[in-house]
Amino acid sequence: MGLSLEQKKRMVQEVASVAADAHSAVAAEYRGLTAGDMDRLRVKARESGVYVKVLKNTLAKRAVEGTEFECMSEGFEGPLLIAFSQEDPGSAARVIRDFSKEREQLVVKMVSVGGELYGAAEAERLANLPTYDEAVSRLMATMRAPVQKLATTLNEVPGKLVRTLAAVKDAK
Incomplete structure (x- = not known):
């Protein structure tokens, strides 16, 4: 069953409010992860002050409009999750890096800090902050x-x- 228009609007509004206050964002492809894996990722993220959300790409584009993460809009393709660092710039990259060591299916696609878009290779540098x-x-x-x-x-x-x-x- 699909989401209603009201649910989509609330979801976009929620992600937009988180993005407005976030320090950095990491988009990662989660293809091949089980629901249990995603739950463990969310728990680790919550413990680290990271907001993780799986959205349809069109909703994700709308959510980041007008924020410093708007530069990520072009890269929203395929099954992606977005992780926003709420406490320090490196926390989202750290959570994704640590989890991807356990599960190779989680692959970083892009990173954004301060309105600048970086490739997946920069996630390691950000995680080491x-x-x-x-x-x-x-x-x-x-x-x-x-x-x-x-x-x-x-x-x-x-x-x-x-x-x-x-x-x-x-x-x-």
Whole structure:
């Protein structure tokens, strides 16, 4: 049984509202995946803050109209699912990459970030981007390093003096 016009409008509106706030989008062909596989993918996506939706291509084109993902419209061909990253730019690509390692049937077709369309090869680069927490911890480690080195250097001067005095005392 097909969807009614009202159901289609609601679906397009829902995807359009998610796309308006998303950081990146990944379109992947899911041909050959079972319903159980799709359920596991959706669970993993939900845990990672990724919105995954399977739409007819005409509905997907309407949903991304007026968003920064409109550049993907030309590539909507065949059975595709769309994953939108809602928390950080790399989360959708990370979820799709990790799931496609288990199931080779899931194949990335295109990636969009910041209104730019990229090929499937760029999904790996996007997936390797650090999460927000990882980026903050790297920044903090970078900011802490000079201070730590200064403290270590300043501490070394009295330490060396104490060791020298101890060596002189032992010599006498």
